[in-house]
Structure formats: structure tokens, C-alpha cells
Amino acid sequence: MQQTQSPLLRLWQLGKDHHGGLIAAIFCAVAGVLLGLLPYLSAGRILVALLTGQRDWNFYLLWCMVALGGYLAKTLLYNLALSLSHKATFQILRDIRKMVLSKMPRLPLGDILDTSSGRLKQIVVDQVESMETTLAHLLPEMTSNLLAPVCVLVYLFTLDWRMALLSLVSIPVGMAFMMAIMGSYGKDYQGAVETTQAMNETIVEYIGGIEVIKAFNQGKNSYEKFSSRVRANAAYYYNWMKKCQFGMALAYAIAPTTLITVLPVGWIFYTDGSLSAEVFLTTIILSMSIVGPLIAAMGFVDNLAKVGTIVGSVDEILLKPEQDHGTQPAQLGRPDIALDHVSFGYAQDKEILHNISLTIPAGSLTALVGPSGSGKSTIAKLIAGFWDVTEGRITLGGVEESRIPLEQLYDQVAFVSQDNYLFDDTIRENIRMGRVNATDQEVEQVAKAAGCDGFIRQLEHGYDTRVGGGGAHLSGGERQRIAIARAMLKNAPVVILDEATAYIDPENEAVVQRAVAKLVEGKTVIVIAHRLSTITGADQIVVVKDGSIEAQGRHEDLLRHCPLYADLWQAHMGAKEGETV
Numbered sequence: 001m002q003q004t005q006s007p008l009l010r011l012w013q014l015g016k017d018h019h020g021g022l023i024a025a026i027f028c029a030v031a032g033v034l035l036g037l038l039p040y041l042s043a044g045r046i047l048v049a050l051l052t053g054q055r056d057w058n059f060y061l062l063w064c065m066v067a068l069g070g071y072l073a074k075t076l077l078y079n080l081a082l083s084l085s086h087k088a089t090f091q092i093l094r095d096i097r098k099m100v101l102s103k104m105p106r107l108p109l110g111d112i113l114d115t116s117s118g119r120l121k122q123i124v125v126d127q128v129e130s131m132e133t134t135l136a137h138l139l140p141e142m143t144s145n146l147l148a149p150v151c152v153l154v155y156l157f158t159l160d161w162r163m164a165l166l167s168l169v170s171i172p173v174g175m176a177f178m179m180a181i182m183g184s185y186g187k188d189y190q191g192a193v194e195t196t197q198a199m200n201e202t203i204v205e206y207i208g209g210i211e212v213i214k215a216f217n218q219g220k221n222s223y224e225k226f227s228s229r230v231r232a233n234a235a236y237y238y239n240w241m242k243k244c245q246f247g248m249a250l251a252y253a254i255a256p257t258t259l260i261t262v263l264p265v266g267w268i269f270y271t272d273g274s275l276s277a278e279v280f281l282t283t284i285i286l287s288m289s290i291v292g293p294l295i296a297a298m299g300f301v302d303n304l305a306k307v308g309t310i311v312g313s314v315d316e317i318l319l320k321p322e323q324d325h326g327t328q329p330a331q332l333g334r335p336d337i338a339l340d341h342v343s344f345g346y347a348q349d350k351e352i353l354h355n356i357s358l359t360i361p362a363g364s365l366t367a368l369v370g371p372s373g374s375g376k377s378t379i380a381k382l383i384a385g386f387w388d389v390t391e392g393r394i395t396l397g398g399v400e401e402s403r404i405p406l407e408q409l410y411d412q413v414a415f416v417s418q419d420n421y422l423f424d425d426t427i428r429e430n431i432r433m434g435r436v437n438a439t440d441q442e443v444e445q446v447a448k449a450a451g452c453d454g455f456i457r458q459l460e461h462g463y464d465t466r467v468g469g470g471g472a473h474l475s476g477g478e479r480q481r482i483a484i485a486r487a488m489l490k491n492a493p494v495v496i497l498d499e500a501t502a503y504i505d506p507e508n509e510a511v512v513q514r515a516v517a518k519l520v521e522g523k524t525v526i527v528i529a530h531r532l533s534t535i536t537g538a539d540q541i542v543v544v545k546d547g548s549i550e551a552q553g554r555h556e557d558l559l560r561h562c563p564l565y566a567d568l569w570q571a572h573m574g575a576k577e578g579e580t581v
């Protein structure tokens with residue numbers, strides 16, 4: 001969906017639950033500005049009184065009190081406005097972040113994987129944060145800063161329209177220079193966002209890939225890539241600011257020079273008798289109060305352009321089409337799975353799976369085998385509901401998956417992949433992710449069944465040991481067994497196992513196999529098999545080649561009738577022999 005409305009309006013929409021706070025802030029700010037004009041008005045009155053020889057001290061006292069009252073009210077209301085707008089702003093930013101993050105699980109997995117984590121972090125953390133100035137200051141301050149000069153001008157016009165016009169002359173000239181800079185602000189800011197994103201991506205990549213960088217001794221090259229992006233970022237900002245410097249200086253120098261016209265021409269009017277001393281003096285003082293707020297308001301114009309870019313980035317995520325599976329819970333039968341003429345591609349122009357039809361009876365074990373890149377994981381991920389099929393349909397328990405609400409579908413399937421992510425939390429909580437309301441005893445029970453209780457208890461804090469980001473403090477085999485325990489706790493009727501090729505030493509393999517055997521008991525199981533010897537007893541083996549099903553059947557049949565399977569088997573047996581030599 002393309003976003004066409006104004007960014008500020010969209011931001012207003014995103015903060016829909018906090019309009020009250022923002023409106024109250026604007027109201028206080030406007031009232032503050034109006035009352036803030038009183039000191040200028042008082043000064044005008046006092047000056048005129050002095051020049052006309054006014055001797056009534058009560059008069060001076062009264063106007064001094066008015067000036068002081070106005071100043072105090074302005075200060076108080078300004079701070080109240082800021083506090084209200086900040087409160088509303090931080091709540092809006094919190095809501096935007098929550099909206100973006102809660103959108104993620106409803107997006108097809110590919111949409112998230114295609115966006116680098118550096119970019120996502122920059123949008124959700126940095127860009128959203130940088131809207132704070134705009135939201136908290138722009139609405140109350142810009143509104144009031146624009147309103148104050150308008151009020152002064154209206155008042156000046158009621159006094160003498162010629163003087164009102166004279167006090168306006170320098171402003172458009174100064175503003176013209178400012179507008180010339182602001183014209184390209186949106187484009188310039190977008191460029192700044194892009195170079196910052198490029199820098200962020202490199203640092204995330206640098207840290208994420210530090211093991212590979214060390215192993216291949218690429219530290220210097222990778223650091224060079226990072227530092228060149230940092231330099232590019234700094235150069236971009238420097239050149240941008242340099243470009244703006246001249247125009248800004250002129251704008252700030254010319255716009256406030258209202259007296260250049262007001263003083264000499266006003267003097268002529270005064271001497272020819274068409275302008276009273278009182279009006280002349282009031283105009284001189286009030287004309288000086290116009291430009292300050294206007295310049296402050298102009299300072300926010302760049303914020304407006306910035307908000308356009310940020311709201312665009314946030315909407316890029318928020319408006320992405322979701323996997324729409326409806327919300328009406330489906331009545332599921334036995335967990336049979338059927339793929340009916342399924343085709344799928346990650347990108348529109350490249351089909352990966354072609355016209356796949358396959359039946360997986362409830363309670364059976366199906367193994368997907370085939371050369372690397374043939375599409376085994378893709379079939380499994382489609383069944384798990386991570387993506388929706390492009391053509392054809394998949395049914396689970398007799399219901400088309402596209403009609404099973406995602407939460408219900410995810411409850412049906414436990415997916416144990418090779419790179420099960422562990423969160424930087426305790427082992428207990430990592431296992432409990434399988435079922436958040438599981439008791440400590442249940443967590444420990446599945447850990448025993450998955451063969452990890454022993455090593456967990458040897459850790460310094462046992463189940464309360466933190467595993468580090470991605471499970472970095474554990475070995476590959478340990479991580480895998482924790483992932484199996486997590487899946488056991490979930491107790492979903494369908495289990496998909498991306499059989500590990502890594503971390504397998506003979507001792508660990510036996511433990512993992514035992515854990516897997518317990519996990520799959522009584523379930524509908526799909527195994528993406530890399531080591532064919534483990535699936536010879538499968539109810540059906542599906543041979544996948546180039547995104548199509550080449551053959552399916554039991555091990556012995558396939559050995560006889562499917563040359564590709566026979567080759568894969570030979571290659572596997574050869575590799576096994578190699579391992580044992």
C-alpha cells in the first residue's frame with residue numbers, strides 16, 4: 001500500500017491514543033505565547049508614558065505588574081506545554097515501536113529476513129527516537145511561534161497599516177534564503193539516513209561475523225569497510241552542513257532587521273504628522289518581537305521533512321501486506337497434511353517449488369531428501385506457515401492453512417531447525433518458550449527427556465544460567481538439545497525437524513537421537529534428512545530435485561527405482577565409511 005497522506009497527519013494518526021495530551025500541550029503553548037506578548041505591550045506603554053511626561057506612578061506600577069505577570073504566565077505555560085507534549089510523545093514513540101515489533105510475526109518470514117538487522121534497528125530505535133524533538137517540540141512550539149507573529153501583525157495593522165507593512169519587509173527576504181535550503185532538505189535527510197544505515201549495517205555485520213573474520217584473518221579488510229562507511233557518513237554530514245551554511249547565515253542576518261525599514265520611514269511619517277509618537281514607539285518595539293518566533297518556527301521545517309522520511313520507513317513495515325489467515329479459529333481434524341499442486345517462489349520472478357502434491361498421513365514419519373538447494377527446507381517452512389504458497393494449497397487437519405489463524409497454526413507445528421536461536425536469557429526461560437505457562441518441574445522434566453538435564457546441572461547456576469546472545473555460551477550440541485526440549489514442551493501434533501549436519505560427534509549423536517525419538521513419539525513428523533541412514537525406517541521418503549518431487553516411497557523401493565536416491569545413498573554410505581576410516 002502506498003502512503004499518500006502528509007507525514008504529520010500520518011504521525012497524528014499513529015499517535016491516536018494520545019491526542020488529548022498533545023492538544024492540551026498546544027493549548028498551553030498558545031496561551032503562553034499570547035500572554036508572553038504582554039511584556040512587549042507594557043514596554044510600549046511605559047516608553048510612551050515616559051516620553052509624554054506621565055507622572056502617575058500607579059500607571060507604571062500597573063504596567064510593570066502586567067509585564068511581570070505576562071512573563072511568569074508565559075514561562076509557566078511553556079513548561080507545562082513541554083511537559084504535556086513530552087509525556088504524550090514518549091507514549092506515542094512507545095506505541096509506534098510496539099506496532100512495528102508486533103507486526104513482525106504477522107509478516108511472511110522472508111519480508112523480515114530481506115531487511116538487514118542494522119536497518120531494522122535503525123528504524124525501530126534511532127529513527128523513532130529522533131522523532132522525539134519533532135513531536136514534543138514541534139506541535140506546541142511551532143503552533144505558538146507561528147501564532148505569536150500573526151497576533152502582533154494583526155495588532156500592528158489595527159494601529160497603522162503602513163507601519164505593519166514596513167515591519168514585514170525584511171522577513172520574506174530572509175525567509176527566501178531559508179526556504180532555498182529547505183527545498184532540498186527532504187532529499188538531503190534521506191541521503192543522511194541511507195549513509196547512516198549503511199554504517200549501521202556494516203557494524204552489525206562486523207560484530208555478527210566476528211568469528212568468520214577472525215578465522216579467515218579478515219579483520220583488516222572488514223574494519224576497512226566499516227571505517228570507510230564511517231568516513232562516508234561524516235563526509236556526507238559535513239558537506240550537507242557546508243551547503244546550508246551560507247543561506248542560513250544570510251537568513252538569520254537579514255530576517256530580524258525590521259528596524260531598517262521601520263525606523264527611517266516611521267520617522268518620516270512621524271515628522272510629517274501622520275504618525276503619533278505612541279504608535280511609532282509601539283511599532284518599533286513590537287516589530288522586533290515578530291522575527292524571533294518566526295525563525296524558531298522555521299527551525300522546525302527541517303523536522304517536518306525528517307518526519308516524512310521516518311514515517312515513510314515506519315510505514316514501509318507497518319503497511320506491508322500481512323499473512324492474512326483470519327481470526328476465526330478453525331476446527332481441525334487429525335493432523336494429516338496435504339500439499340495440493342503447490343508452487344512457490346521467494347521472489348515474484350523466480351519459482352522455487354513447482355506443482356508439488358504430497359500427502360503426509362497423521363502419525364507418520366516423512367523424510368524429505370534431495371541435493372542441497374533442491375527445496376526441502378522450503379517445503380517444510382511452507383507447511384509450518386512461515387510463508388504462504390503462491391499457487392495451490394496446503395491443508396492441515398483437513399483445513400486449508402490460509403484459513404487457520406496464524407497463532408493456531410503455529411501452535412500445531414514445532415519446528416526444530418539447525419540454527420535454533422536461543423535468547424540471551426536463562427536456560428529455564430529458553431526452554432519455557434515452548435509453553436510460557438509451563439511450571440519449573442515441567443521444564444526440568446522435558447530437559448531430562450531431551451538429555452540436557454545432566455549438562456545443565458553442571459553449569460554454575462544450573463537452570464538459571466544465562467546462555468548469552470544466540471546461546472553463545474553453549475556448545476552446538478547443547479544448544480540443539482535445548483531446542484529439542486523446547487519443542488517437546490510445546491507438544492505440538494506436527495513436528496518438523498531440520499536434521500542437523502553439524503555438531504554431530506558420535507557421543508552427542510546418540511543423545512540427540514534418543515531426544516528426537518522422544519520428541520516425535522505419536523506425532524506427525526517431517527524430517528529434512530541429510531544423513532540418509534537415520535531415515536531408512538521412515539513411512540515415506542520424498543526425493544526432491546530442483547523444486548519438484550522426483551520420487552517417493554520406502555527406502556528399499558527407492559533404492560531400486562530412483563537413481564537419484566540410489567546415488568544419494570551411495571554418497572552417504574561413502575561418506576560414512578570415510579568417517580570411520
Ligand SMILES: Nc1ncnc2c1ncn2[C@@H]1O[C@H](COP(=O)(O)OP(=O)(O)OP(=O)(O)O)[C@@H](O)[C@H]1O
Nearest residue numbers: 110113346352370371372373374375376377378379
Ligand atoms: N529466504 C530465501 N530467499 C530467497 N531464496 C531462498 C531463500 N531460502 C532459500 N532460497 C532458495 O531456495 C532454493 C531452495 O532452498 P532450500 O533451503 O529449500 O533448499 P534445501 O533443499 O533445504 O537445501 P539444503 O539441503 O542445502 O538446506 C535455493 O535455491 C535457495 O537459494
